[in-house]
Amino acid sequence: MLQIVEKLMREHIESLGDLKTSELFQKVPKGKRLRAKLILKIAGLENPQTQNLASIIELIHAASLLHDDVIDDATLRRGKPSLNAEFDNKTAIMMGDILYSKGFSELTSFSKDISFCISNAVALLSVGELLDVELSKAFNPSFEKYFDMIYKKTASLIEASASSAAMLAGKQSEKYALYGKNLGLAFQIIDDILDVTQTEEVLGKPSLNDFKEGKATLPYLYMYEKLNPQDKSYLMTLYKKELSAQESVWIKAKMAETGAIERCMKDARELGNEALLAIKYEEDVGLVKIITEMIERNF
Amino acid sequence: MLQIVEKLMREHIESLGDLKTSELFQKVPKGKRLRAKLILKIAGLENPQTQNLASIIELIHAASLLHDDVIDDATLRRGKPSLNAEFDNKTAIMMGDILYSKGFSELTSFSKDISFCISNAVALLSVGELLDVELSKAFNPSFEKYFDMIYKKTASLIEASASSAAMLAGKQSEKYALYGKNLGLAFQIIDDILDVTQTEEVLGKPSLNDFKEGKATLPYLYMYEKLNPQDKSYLMTLYKKELSAQESVWIKAKMAETGAIERCMKDARELGNEALLAIKYEEDVGLVKIITEMIERNF
Numbered sequence: 132m133l134q135i136v137e138k139l140m141r142e143h144i145e146s147l148g149d150l151k152t153s154e155l156f157q158k159v160p161k162g163k164r165l166r167a168k169l170i171l172k173i174a175g176l177e178n179p180q181t182q183n184l185a186s187i188i189e190l191i192h193a194a195s196l197l198h199d200d201v202i203d204d205a206t207l208r209r210g211k212p213s214l215n216a217e218f219d220n221k222t223a224i225m226m227g228d229i230l231y232s233k234g235f236s237e238l239t240s241f242s243k244d245i246s247f248c249i250s251n252a253v254a255l256l257s258v259g260e261l262l263d264v265e266l267s268k269a270f271n272p273s274f275e276k277y278f279d280m281i282y283k284k285t286a287s288l289i290e291a292s293a294s295s296a297a298m299l300a301g302k303q304s305e306k307y308a309l310y311g312k313n314l315g316l317a318f319q320i321i322d323d324i325l326d327v328t329q330t331e332e333v334l335g336k337p338s339l340n341d342f343k344e345g346k347a348t349l350p351y352l353y354m355y356e357k358l359n360p361q362d363k364s365y366l367m368t369l370y371k372k373e374l375s376a377q378e379s380v381w382i383k384a385k386m387a388e389t390g391a392i393e394r395c396m397k398d399a400r401e402l403g404n405e406a407l408l409a410i411k412y413e414e415d416v417g418l419v420k421i422i423t424e425m426i427e428r429n430f
Numbered sequence: 431m432l433q434i435v436e437k438l439m440r441e442h443i444e445s446l447g448d449l450k451t452s453e454l455f456q457k458v459p460k461g462k463r464l465r466a467k468l469i470l471k472i473a474g475l476e477n478p479q480t481q482n483l484a485s486i487i488e489l490i491h492a493a494s495l496l497h498d499d500v501i502d503d504a505t506l507r508r509g510k511p512s513l514n515a516e517f518d519n520k521t522a523i524m525m526g527d528i529l530y531s532k533g534f535s536e537l538t539s540f541s542k543d544i545s546f547c548i549s550n551a552v553a554l555l556s557v558g559e560l561l562d563v564e565l566s567k568a569f570n571p572s573f574e575k576y577f578d579m580i581y582k583k584t585a586s587l588i589e590a591s592a593s594s595a596a597m598l599a600g601k602q603s604e605k606y607a608l609y610g611k612n613l614g615l616a617f618q619i620i621d622d623i624l625d626v627t628q629t630e631e632v633l634g635k636p637s638l639n640d641f642k643e644g645k646a647t648l649p650y651l652y653m654y655e656k657l658n659p660q661d662k663s664y665l666m667t668l669y670k671k672e673l674s675a676q677e678s679v680w681i682k683a684k685m686a687e688t689g690a691i692e693r694c695m696k697d698a699r700e701l702g703n704e705a706l707l708a709i710k711y712e713e714d715v716g717l718v719k720i721i722t723e724m725i726e727r728n729f
């Protein structure tokens with residue numbers, strides 16, 4: 132089923148009639164297609180527009196990653212050079228704009244409810260990107276700001292994917308929105324955990340990269356809360372620095388000592404349970420599997 | 431009337447509920463608001479949605495300029511530091527994404543005809559940006575490629591502004607689309623002429639900047655056509671170079687000798703006339719003034 136989604140994405144881009152654009156699109160990383168899977172699972176294939184909706188949201192998501200990599204100065208995406216690294220920032224910005232705008236223009240073939248739901252989520256996502264950069268300027272110890280930021284930056288589009296898929300299938304969109312929101316929050320927390328616990332080989336990008344980039348993610352917030360004043364001060368000397376092997380080991384040891392990773396995993400699992408509670412009477416067994424696989428993943 | 435458009439733009443951004451975003455929005459250059467004027471003139475104020483449509487298109491246009499300045503490494507916009515120069519590229523990219531996505535989400539309150547018309551134009555505009563960069567890699571002597579690029583990059587959104595305003599007012603949108611397309615092409619040609627004929631003080635950015643950036647605009651295409659082989663070779667040695675005063679004088683002298691600027695002005699006026707021909711029986715006197723003022727402008 133995902134193959135048809137991939138084909139539709141290519142067709143949307145090829146319909147722009149520009150060879151260079153089509154060529155560059157082949158270089159855009161494909162990703163996990165979590166949002167497409169979610170939409171196919173929720174909306175089913177009775178509505179012929181399901182796969183098209185999935186293709187549009189994946190175009191939009193790909194656009195956000197292209198710009199994200201430019202903003203984060205990232206050079207790797209899933210173990211391969213990111214588009215900004217392989218070409219340049221300009222190419223990634225322009226390609227992102229093409230994917231966004233083509234996505235939005237195809238979205239107008241859907242009902243206003245659906246097109247508003249998705250485009251509004253993209254506006255939140257864009258604000259979330261700005262918040263992420265703002266919060267990375269100085270160590271942010273606020274859980275509230277962290278959760279607001281990851282809701283906007285990551286969960287809002289997953290929430291909108293689930294919600295719009297439910298609209299397409301005539302299901303109760305509020306329930307699926309809540310499912311998607313909690314799935315999205317859990318997804319980001321797991322990403323933030325993996326940055327601490329996994330190796331560069333598994334991640335396809337450097338380990339402990341978030342802290343170097345100024346991002347005090349949930350594991351750091353829980354750890355910080357439990358550190359004594361002396362360790363807190365030492366942690367601050369490592370903030371936004373290229374870490375030595377010894378410093379990396381210290382951070383990982385303190386994460387273990389303070390139980391920070393366990394607390395994050397507990398939060399992710401609780402969010403997963405809340406997601407499932409929201410669709411308890413909807414009998415979507417596939418949606419349980421999505422949650423489980425996403426939480427127990429290693430990359 | 432434009433004040434209400436400005437107010438609506440601010441309100442759209444403030445409705446995102448993020449202080450930093452609202453602050454940054456105040457730093458986004460305001461521009462000529464040509465597209466807003468066009469929409470107000472065509473759609474009139476009987477439909478309460480007219481000013482909202484104008485505000486949305488100006489948000490989208492502002493987004494395109496923010497990204498354009500990053501892509502062109504521009505440091506000045508209308509005599510002031512561009513957002514990427516005052517802050518950094520990241521801020522300009524993120525702010526552009528916010529304005530684009532908020533514009534698209536507000537656009538969903540309009541009919542599908544209108545929201546498709548605008549969003550499709552933005553997809554063309556984004557491809558036009560890519561074409562512009564591609565054509566700047568080596569001297570492009572093709573008139574056809576130049577016109578295809580300026581249609582997409584500049585005229586498509588002006589065409590869509592005119593066309594969607596006509597839809598809103600229940601007027602014949604095809605006629606206004608043709609008016610807008612020709613106005614947009616003429617607008618870009620005039621911009622390309624002014625880069626050659628005006629001083630830095632008037633332009634608010636360096637003179638003869640296009641050629642330095644690798645852009646062989648219409649004046650260069652006409653000049654090139656008329657140069658002898660020796661002058662052609664000499665011109666190529668100046669391509670993409672920081673020009674000395676003497677070299678600038680040479681280019682301007684050759685522009686005069688070959689009548690390149692006059693031929694561009696003739697094209698712009700012909701396009702202006704074609705624009706007016708398209709709406710000949712529509713009795714919109716304001717639309718004649720827009721064409722005349724745009725062609726006879728000095729900056």
